[in-house]
Amino acid sequence: MTIQWFPGHMAKARREVTEKLKLVDIIFELVDARIPISSSNPMLKEIIQQKPRLILLNKADIADRQLTEKWIAHYAKQGLTALAVNSQAGKGMNQIIKASEEVLKEKRLRDKAKGLRPRAIKAMIIGIPNVGKSTLINRLAKRNIAKTGNMPGVTKAQQWIKVGKELELLDTPGILWPKFEDPETGYKLALTGAIKDTLLNMQDIAEFGLEFLSSHYPGRLIDQYKIAELPTDLLSLFNVIAVSMGHLTNENEPDYEKTAEKIVRDIRLQKFGNLSLDDPESVEI
Numbered sequence: 001m002t003i004q005w006f007p008g009h010m011a012k013a014r015r016e017v018t019e020k021l022k023l024v025d026i027i028f029e030l031v032d033a034r035i036p037i038s039s040s041n042p043m044l045k046e047i048i049q050q051k052p053r054l055i056l057l058n059k060a061d062i063a064d065r066q067l068t069e070k071w072i073a074h075y076a077k078q079g080l081t082a083l084a085v086n087s088q089a090g091k092g093m094n095q096i097i098k099a100s101e102e103v104l105k106e107k108r109l110r111d112k113a114k115g116l117r118p119r120a121i122k123a124m125i126i127g128i129p130n131v132g133k134s135t136l137i138n139r140l141a142k143r144n145i146a147k148t149g150n151m152p153g154v155t156k157a158q159q160w161i162k163v164g165k166e167l168e169l170l171d172t173p174g175i176l177w178p179k180f181e182d183p184e185t186g187y188k189l190a191l192t193g194a195i196k197d198t199l200l201n202m203q204d205i206a207e208f209g210l211e212f213l214s215s216h217y218p219g220r221l222i223d224q225y226k227i228a229e230l231p232t233d234l235l236s237l238f239n240v241i242a243v244s245m246g247h248l249t250n251e252n253e254p255d256y257e258k259t260a261e262k263i264v265r266d267i268r269l270q271k272f273g274n275l276s277l278d279d280p281e282s283v284e285i
C-alpha cells in the first residue's frame, strides 16, 4: 500500500498533525539518516510553527557514519538538536529522553519559576511513510503498540504511552508527505525503499544509483560486480554489469530491466555497505 499524496490527502494529514500538536510539548521529527533532507517534509517548519523539535536520524545502522556525524553538526549550527538512532535495535533510546529534556530546559525552568509542578514531557513522532515511526514507538513503549511493516502507510490507533517517568508519547505518529520537488529526491526515496518502485521508472532509479555509486563509492561498485575497470559512461557501465551478472536476453544482449532491478535491490539490501545519499554540503537546504 502506498499513500498517493493528492492535495486533499495532504490537507487532511496536515490537519491531523495540527490537531495533535496542541497536545504535545515537543516534536520528534523522524527522518532517514541516509537521506535526512529527502525524507523530511517540505512544510514541517510551517506546520509546527514554534513547537520545539528534536531531529531523530533513524536507520543510522545502515547510513554512512561519517555523513551522519556531518548532519548532526550541520543541524547543531542551526541551533537544532539531532540524534542518530537505530529504532530496530533500540539504540539511542535513552538519549532521546535526555535530549528532549535539554531542548525543553528553558521552558521547564520558566514553568518552575511560575510555580508549576514539573510533569512528564509530552511528545509525538512525525515523519514520512516508512521512516520507522511504528518501530520507534514500539521500542520506546517496550512492547508492540503500532502496526509495522515495510510498506508505507500502515499506522493506526491513539493513546499516551509512558516512557519511564519523564516522557509520554502519543502512540499514533503524525504522517506527512515527502518532498516531490525534483526527480533526484524521488530516486533517493526509491533507493532507500521509502516509496514504491512503480511510482518511478526502474531504469531511471538504477541509473541514478549507479551514477551515485561510481562517483562516491567506485571501489564498492567494482568489488560487488567484479568489474575490472569502471567505464566512464553509464551505458557501458550498465552493459558491463549485465554481462558480469549474466543478465542477458535470449539474443545475448544486456537485459536492462533485470540489471536495473538487480542494482536497485543490491543498494537496498546494503550490498554496497552503508550508504548515505544526502550530504549537507551538496544538498540544497
Ligand SMILES: Nc1nc2c(ncn2[C@@H]2O[C@H](COP(=O)(O)OP(=O)(O)OP(=O)(O)O)[C@@H](O)[C@H]2O)c(=O)[nH]1
Binding pocket: 058, 059, 060, 061, 062, 085, 086, 087, 088, 089, 127, 128, 129, 130, 131, 132, 133, 134, 135, 136, 147, 148, 149, 150, 151, 152, 153, 154, 155, 175
Ligand atoms: N535498519 C533499520 N531498519 C529500520 C529501523 N527502523 C525501522 N526500520 C525498518 O523500516 C521499515 C519501516 O518501519 P515502520 O516502523 O513500519 O515505519 P513507519 O514510519 O511506521 O511507516 P508507516 O506506517 O508506513 O508510516 C521496517 O521494515 C522496519 O523494520 C532502523 O533503525 N534501522
